[in-house]
Amino acid sequence: MLNVALWLTGIAVIITTALPLTNSVTWWVRMWDFPRLHISLLALVVLMAALFIAVCLKSLLIALMSVVFVFQAIQIFPYTPLARTEVDLAEVPSGVKAVSMMSVNVLMENQRYGDLIYIIEREDPDVLLLMETDNVWHNALRDVLSRYTTIKMHLADDHYGLIIATRLDVISIDLLWPAQDDTPAVKAVLNAPNGTAFNFIGLHPRPPVPGNTTEVRDKQIKDVALMTSSSDRPTICMGDFNDVAWSWTTRRFKRYSDFLEPRVGRGMISSFHAAYPFMRLPIDQLFVTQDVNLVSFNRLENFGSDHFPMVATVFFDSPGSGKNGERNDARHNHR
Missing domain, CATH: 3.60.10.10 (Endonuclease/exonuclease/phosphatase)
Incomplete structure (x- = not known):
């Protein structure tokens, strides 16, 4: 049962990652642009579970979840404090009204x-x-x-x-x-x-x-x-x-x-x-x-x-x- 649950979750993670790549304008496709952080965390959970649990086609599941996690992490990385800022903050000069x-x-x-x-x-x-x-x-x-x-x-x-x-x-x-x-x-x-x-x-x-x-x-x-x-x-x-x-x-x-x-x-x-x-x-x-x-x-x-x-x-x-x-x-x- 755990084996099936991990693979079903992994397949869902793969599908929701792949759907927005089609650039379809259909709402149920484009909605998966939004929860990239959530999808990446779910992929990480499946990946970690697969490392320590006996799973059918273990290496394949680990490889797929690794790809999904890395892809999603790349998308959201700019919006973390680890990335370089695009806009530096400036102090208002004396005499200037913001x-x-x-x-x-x-x-x-x-x-x-x-x-x-x-x-x-x-x-x-x-x-x-x-x-x-x-x-x-x-x-x-x-x-x-x-x-x-x-x-x-x-x-x-x-x-x-x-x-x-x-x-x-x-x-x-x-x-x-x-x-x-x-x-x-x-x-x-x-x-x-x-x-x-x-x-x-x-x-x-x-x-x-x-x-x-x-x-x-x-x-x-x-x-x-x-x-x-x-x-x-x-x-x-x-x-x-x-x-x-x-x-x-x-x-x-x-x-x-x-x-x-x-x-x-x-x-x-x-x-x-x-x-x-x-x-x-x-x-x-x-x-x-x-x-x-x-x-x-x-x-x-x-x-x-x-x-x-x-x-x-x-x-x-x-x-x-x-x-x-x-x-x-x-x-x-x-x-």
């Missing part, structure tokens, strides 16, 4: 409005991105939103409402539908306190769940990457991607836009599911171009949603310093 940002998937059914209001008032971000917002959430947050000079919103009762609020000077701010579906994205051009114009992109595409393929999600992420790649402004992208940091979709997104990822070399900083520690995954993302100086990137406390709020603080070099131009040259040379 820009703080927060992205929050509120969970439409969540009713702990006061807990989120407390977090927003405490953190007091300069840019606030709220997802899954309906009319009920908007009414509950009306007072705290009143501290922002510019608010753009798409309220919906289908879990894809969105609010962007900022106190920074706004050059432009638009809601976009990059994949021509009903899940909006935000593209804003904002002025930092020192006068540097930068792009802020907010995303919340659909997840791979029954009834959804990943075709639209993947297209929305790709379209935003292509849109951003043509910009010479510093760019920041935040939001609930409904996609893990190590997926091929996210890697393509980074490659097309020359984005850097603060998670790399710092750990997973998993943002979902807030209620189940054993299921947590890094799906609420932050990406920055190399002309953005990152001060901090953190996960905040649970306020009743299935997602944790994510916060980041950045600053920008002065427009006349020449540093932004040097970094932009590096971006074009990299391409």
Whole structure:
């Protein structure tokens, strides 16, 4: 019986590792992109058991589990503290005002409005991105939103409402539908306190769940990457991607836009599911171009949603310093 159980578990581990390699857009295929850490640990358990227990075709099982474990470990290794960081943290120079940002998937059914209001008032971000917002959430947050000079919103009762609020000077701010579906994205051009114009992109595409393929999600992420790649402004992208940091979709997104990822070399900083520690995954993302100086990137406390709020603080070099131009040259040379 133990022999059969080990082989059945091993076969399941092999199948769930192989399925995402097909790049299928079917939800039950792409969902196995998410639990790579869990699959690698399960492969390790089977491997260790096979080493010390008499198993049919022992050498084959050990070899297969070793391959699976190594493959999965390679995928998630960048999101451990053992890897080199992609983005160094910088101290805010004297006289420079940093820009703080927060992205929050509120969970439409969540009713702990006061807990989120407390977090927003405490953190007091300069840019606030709220997802899954309906009319009920908007009414509950009306007072705290009143501290922002510019608010753009798409309220919906289908879990894809969105609010962007900022106190920074706004050059432009638009809601976009990059994949021509009903899940909006935000593209804003904002002025930092020192006068540097930068792009802020907010995303919340659909997840791979029954009834959804990943075709639209993947297209929305790709379209935003292509849109951003043509910009010479510093760019920041935040939001609930409904996609893990190590997926091929996210890697393509980074490659097309020359984005850097603060998670790399710092750990997973998993943002979902807030209620189940054993299921947590890094799906609420932050990406920055190399002309953005990152001060901090953190996960905040649970306020009743299935997602944790994510916060980041950045600053920008002065427009006349020449540093932004040097970094932009590096971006074009990299391409």
